[in-house]
Amino acid sequence: MEIDKRITILNVSQALFSRFGFVKTTVDEIAKLARIGKGTVYHYFKSKEQVFAEVIKRESNTLQEKIQKALRGKQTPQDKLTAFVKTRSRHLKDLTNYYSALTDDYLEHYAFVEETRQKYLEREIQTVKDILEEGVEKGVFDIEDTKITAQAIVLLFKALEYPWSVKKDKFDIELSTNKFLNILFKGIEKRK
């Protein structure tokens, strides 16, 4: 059953990459844990990189699903934006490989990793932009440029998580998120 083998390789790889990282995980280890020959890995995947890329795509899709699910339960654009920010924050770091692909310096010279980073950033900005535009259409938000605004929002929450210095006071992400969102809503809500 070729579908089973491919899935097995991906499952096994996801675990190994998650544990040891992309570079330190060898194809031999993947083959052994999957109980197949090494050449079989190459029958199903073009390269080690392709295996990793598929694993990243998987985790990325997982995050998307969680976010879409969270948005589905919300009515107002404010609630949607809040749900987006919090769901993203809550789940991204659990997706070890995806998070690694987005953040680890030593991976940045792989073309597919750069591509993933680009895509992720664009997707985030687009999702926020869609929410903002929905708010504008509903007459809830008054925004001059939804794209720039979406960029600001995405960058701000990215910056909140980034370790600008090692021994930082550790911004209180939960509290900051709420307060930032409040300032933001005040800034973009239509005036009465």
Add this chain to the structure above:
Amino acid sequence: MEIDKRITILNVSQALFSRFGFVKTTVDEIAKLARIGKGTVYHYFKSKEQVFAEVIKRESNTLQEKIQKALRGKQTPQDKLTAFVKTRSRHLKDLTNYYSALTDDYLEHYAFVEETRQKYLEREIQTVKDILEEGVEKGVFDIEDTKITAQAIVLLFKALEYPWSVKKDKFDIELSTNKFLNILFKGIEKRK
């Protein structure tokens, strides 16, 4: 004249560090360019690191002066905040060693570099917070928590400069800065 020698060492070191970076610059080179013996460097400074730390302090003070000067010409807290953001953006990267100390990965294990990063972040947040509080006192801004708001502002402009992905579309910093500031002011200005 011992004051002259110390200044000479700092001048020469600032140039060399700027050109070659901290690690690649040797104390021998500093001594030669300063036309002194190597042991004389150690007479005035405890270590190569201390020389670098002094150079960084110098450049940091330069930036502070430029910022203070820019703020002095401004009346409204909005103009002050704008001046802060733009002056910082315009001059920081010219201060090669300071910028390097703030951003280069390979320097992050030096304790004084980490200290500098901490201090810089705190100072930025404090400066913005002071401006915000002035705005609140003058009845121009209506801000619930000036500290959190200051943090958001500082983080946002940091994020704007950071290379989240290599081949990013390169956010238009000038345009984005203005627009972000507009959204921000709308969010924190007192409602009429």
Add this chain to the structure above:
DNA sequence: AGATCGACCAAAAAACCAATATAGTCGAAA
């Protein structure tokens, strides 16, 4: 015919070692 395997290979990475360079020291000299 297609799927599987593992021996094999070229290249990369790691380990090893000698040579060189560097930060810091210190005694002699000014």
Add this chain to the structure above:
DNA sequence: TTTCGACTATATTGGTTTTTTGGTCGATCT
């Protein structure tokens, strides 16, 4: 007291050898 540069311990570098790894491919199995 200040200055210097030879010296030292340690780190770094460059070259060589060994090992490992991603990927290939022919033999074998199904």
